Amino acid sequence: MKRAKRGKLRDWIELFDVADNSVSRVLSRIYGEDPAVTEARRRFYLEALSAFGRTYGSEAEVIIVRTPARVNLMGVHVDHRGGYTNYICIAREILMVCQEREDDRVILHNIDSAFEPSDFRINQELPESKRGNWMKYIERAEITPGHWSNYIKAAVLRLQDRFQNRALKGMNIMVSGDIPSSAGLSSSSALVVASALATVELNNLDISRQELVELCAQGEWYVGTRGGAGDQAAMLFGRRGYITHMRFLPFRQEEIEYIPFPKGYKVIICNSLRQASKSGSERSAYNQTIAAYETVLMLIKEILTKKRGYSPRFVESRVKHLRDVNEPTLGVRTEQIYEILKCLPERISRQELLARLPSYRERLLQIFKTHEEPEEGYKVRQVALFGLAECQRGEITAQLLKKGEIEKFGQLMYISHDGDRVVSFDEHGRRKRWDNRVTNEYLDRLINALKSPDSEAREGARLYMQPGGYGCSCEEMDQMVDIARRVPGVIGAGLTGAGLGGCILVLVSSEKVQEVIDALAENYYLPRGLPTAAEVCVLTEGAGVIDSGECKR
Numbered sequence: 001m002k003r004a005k006r007g008k009l010r011d012w013i014e015l016f017d018v019a020d021n022s023v024s025r026v027l028s029r030i031y032g033e034d035p036a037v038t039e040a041r042r043r044f045y046l047e048a049l050s051a052f053g054r055t056y057g058s059e060a061e062v063i064i065v066r067t068p069a070r071v072n073l074m075g076v077h078v079d080h081r082g083g084y085t086n087y088i089c090i091a092r093e094i095l096m097v098c099q100e101r102e103d104d105r106v107i108l109h110n111i112d113s114a115f116e117p118s119d120f121r122i123n124q125e126l127p128e129s130k131r132g133n134w135m136k137y138i139e140r141a142e143i144t145p146g147h148w149s150n151y152i153k154a155a156v157l158r159l160q161d162r163f164q165n166r167a168l169k170g171m172n173i174m175v176s177g178d179i180p181s182s183a184g185l186s187s188s189s190a191l192v193v194a195s196a197l198a199t200v201e202l203n204n205l206d207i208s209r210q211e212l213v214e215l216c217a218q219g220e221w222y223v224g225t226r227g228g229a230g231d232q233a234a235m236l237f238g239r240r241g242y243i244t245h246m247r248f249l250p251f252r253q254e255e256i257e258y259i260p261f262p263k264g265y266k267v268i269i270c271n272s273l274r275q276a277s278k279s280g281s282e283r284s285a286y287n288q289t290i291a292a293y294e295t296v297l298m299l300i301k302e303i304l305t306k307k308r309g310y311s312p313r314f315v316e317s318r319v320k321h322l323r324d325v326n327e328p329t330l331g332v333r334t335e336q337i338y339e340i341l342k343c344l345p346e347r348i349s350r351q352e353l354l355a356r357l358p359s360y361r362e363r364l365l366q367i368f369k370t371h372e373e374p375e376e377g378y379k380v381r382q383v384a385l386f387g388l389a390e391c392q393r394g395e396i397t398a399q400l401l402k403k404g405e406i407e408k409f410g411q412l413m414y415i416s417h418d419g420d421r422v423v424s425f426d427e428h429g430r431r432k433r434w435d436n437r438v439t440n441e442y443l444d445r446l447i448n449a450l451k452s453p454d455s456e457a458r459e460g461a462r463l464y465m466q467p468g469g470y471g472c473s474c475e476e477m478d479q480m481v482d483i484a485r486r487v488p489g490v491i492g493a494g495l496t497g498a499g500l501g502g503c504i505l506v507l508v509s510s511e512k513v514q515e516v517i518d519a520l521a522e523n524y525y526l527p528r529g530l531p532t533a534a535e536v537c538v539l540t541e542g543a544g545v546i547d548s549g550e551c552k553r
Contacts, residue, residue: 007548009053009060009097015551016046023551030066030541031091032240037538044176045095051111052097052174060172063201065096067194067543069185070234071267071496071505073243074409075394076416077470080228081293081387082249082321084394087230088261089238090269091538094177094190100202101170106156108149111176118149122168126157131164138222139369150223151188155195158219159205168203180533182275184495184502188223189231192216193543201545209236210253226290226370227498238542245398249321259401261539265491266510270484270520271533272476274501286498287371289472292383294367295353296344297322298360299380303343304330322384323391334463335450337388338443344384346437347377379469382438386419386468393464406491410507413492414485417504418467420495423475425482429523434478436469472499476524480504483523487516505537 007015015023019039027038045064052062069092075085101107104122130137137157143150152173160168173195179187196216200207207215213236217229229251238244242258301319304310310330318329327334345352350373353364393412400409421434449461459465477495481504484493489512496505508516513536521532 005547005549006061006063007551009049009062010058012062012064012097012548013046013049013053013058015548016042016049026546026551030240032538032540034538037091041091044178048095048097048111048174048176051109051176052099052172055109055174056099056172060099062097062099063198064546065098065194065198065201065543066093066546067190067197067235068093068238068540069179069187069190070231070238071185071269071537072230072234073267073505073507074397074412074416075230076390076420076495077289077472077498078323078387078390078394079230079233079248080226080290081391082247082323083387083391084245084247084397085230085234086259086394086397087234087238087244087246088242088267088537089234089240089244089540089542090185091540092179092185093540094175094179094187094194096176096194096198097174098198098202099172101172103170104167105170106152107170107172108152109174110148111174115148115175118147120149120153122156122160122170125153126160128164131161134158134161134218135221137161141222143222143224145224148191151191151220152195154219154222155192155216156199157222158215159196159199159203159207162207162215163203163205166203168199171198171202173198180271180503182502183271184497184499185269186231186235186497189216189220190235190543192220193232193235197543197545208253210251212236213251224287224370226287235543238540240539240541242539243401247395249323257398259398262401262404262406264510265406266508266513267537268506268508268513268516268534269496269503269537270480270506271503272474272480272501273530273533274474274476284371285500286472288374288378289383289470291367291371292378292380293322293387295348295357295364295378296380296384296387297325298357298363299344299348300325300340300384302357303340307343308340322387325388326392333450334461335447337463338447341381341384341388341438342440342443344381346379346381346439348380349373349377353378379471382436382469382471384468385438385466386470389463389466389468390416390419390470396464406507410490410492412464413494413507414481415465415467417473417478417481417494419470420473420499421467421478421481422471422473423478425479427486429479431475431479436467436471438469470499474499474501476501477504480520480524483519484508484516487512487519490516 068089073086107119213233216232245257446461449457481493484506489509491507493506
């Protein structure tokens with residue numbers, strides 16, 4: 001990666017203390033031409049620099065690292081299944097001011113007093129004798145659950161494991177951030193990515209951004225979650241004004257497609273103000289859905305070889321991820337995909353999984369360690385349908401947006417959210433439990449509809465039109481989606497992030513933005529006694545290190 005120039009702290013402060021200079025041009029490149037936005041960012045940077053000086057001294061030579069929040073418009077929960085995602089980066093971010101140390105100590109301070117100072121020694125956390133097997137290390141690592149320093153450790157220690165024969169230097173770090181925590185905007189991943197960029201820069205590590213995506217994702221497993229690399233890739237490869245269309249497993253930089261964000265539309269981020277924590281019971285619930293995905297693929301492979309006549313060699317070589325269970329790969333029609341799903345149980349217990357899949361025993365036992373067993377078993381069939389359909393939705397998003405088929409894209413946003421939905425609300429605010437079970441009768445109706453002479457019936461039965469049942473929304477988010485969709489000019493709405501709380505996004509015609517915010521204020525925030533927490537997204541550049549040389553030109 002290209003190296004940015006460092007600068008004396010006092011010189012940085014002098015640069016950012018003036019509103020109209022070369023710094024303004026740098027900020028405009030990152031955040032756009034709106035002077036209100038760039039001025040707010042200038043003050044944000046200046047506050048972080050000043051806080052560093054008060055804590056560590058003004059003579060330090062430092063770098064500034066920024067990592068934005070991200071919003072996934074389509075392709076939710078499928079980056080770790082090899083699916084396509086469609087991200088934008090927005091002007092909420094983690095900012096780090098960092099100084100190289102001569103020892104291996106990492107000292108952490110945060111402008112927000114809610115995050116207490118912390119420190120750790122790299123070699124003490126990950127001695128040389130334990131490097132080289134990251135999964136084994138994190139399975140045995142003892143961490144303080146819920147502590148913010150875990151995300152900095154995640155990045156630094158994963159890089160130390162990658163460069164196992166080189167002792168990484170420590171850092172003095174001041175963190176500032178305005179990404180709401182536990183809101184589904186991935187403040188945790190932003191902290192990991194920023195820490196990784198700082199470590200790479202200050203240690204002059206030879207590593208590509210493509211590899212850094214994977215290392216950041218694996219690093220975050222240190223905290224206990226088992227997510228994919230979508231958030232990290234979005235942050236590292238985002239471009240202002242564009243939707244970043246990417247596929248995973250493997251992730252390849254050269255395959256990224258940048259699609260201009262459609263003119264005449266805005267994305268509103270609406271915070272339910274229900275926290276989407278990834279610790280404790282929430283982390284277990286999150287990992288349960290990941291486990292359901294993992295077992296789905298094992299079960300489908302068994303079905304393909306034992307019930308559908310595919311050779312084991314074909315299945316092992318061609319069906320490596322859930323996204324590979326599709327019509328072209330298997331050489332089948334959509335009806336046959338639904339027949340395969342009928343062979344899956346609606347739910348299955350751990351005991352039943354171990355009995356049915358003896359060849360996967362060790363892998364299953366490893367997966368089970370990450371979460372509590374669901375009381376009613378893993379909802380494998382509805383999760384499978386969601387994953388297969390969402391992989392298709394994520395892929396065709398690029399075509400729809402390039403063709404200007406915004407209404408169709410909005411329809412898919414609603415369908416995607418229905419796959420996560422737990423309740424629905426009518427126009428009077430009356431609540432009804434959502435049923436996302438995938439029964440044999442449901443699948444038979446789809447199979448029959450695909451044979452219908454009615455083109456509308458056939459279209460409605462296509463795989464990408466099915467919500468399935470991932471079930472990671474919550475009552476608050478569902479109500480916000482239902483309020484927004486009744487506002488004229490709204491194209492689509494749905495959750496963003498892992499779910500279980502946090503934010504929804506609303507795609508709306510530019511002239512109808514205020515009507516959406518007013519409707520949510522009146523029907524969601526005010527009745528609950530909550531402040532209105534909805535704002536228009538400002539699209540920004542992806543993560544990077546600010547170059548002091550560019551700021552001085």
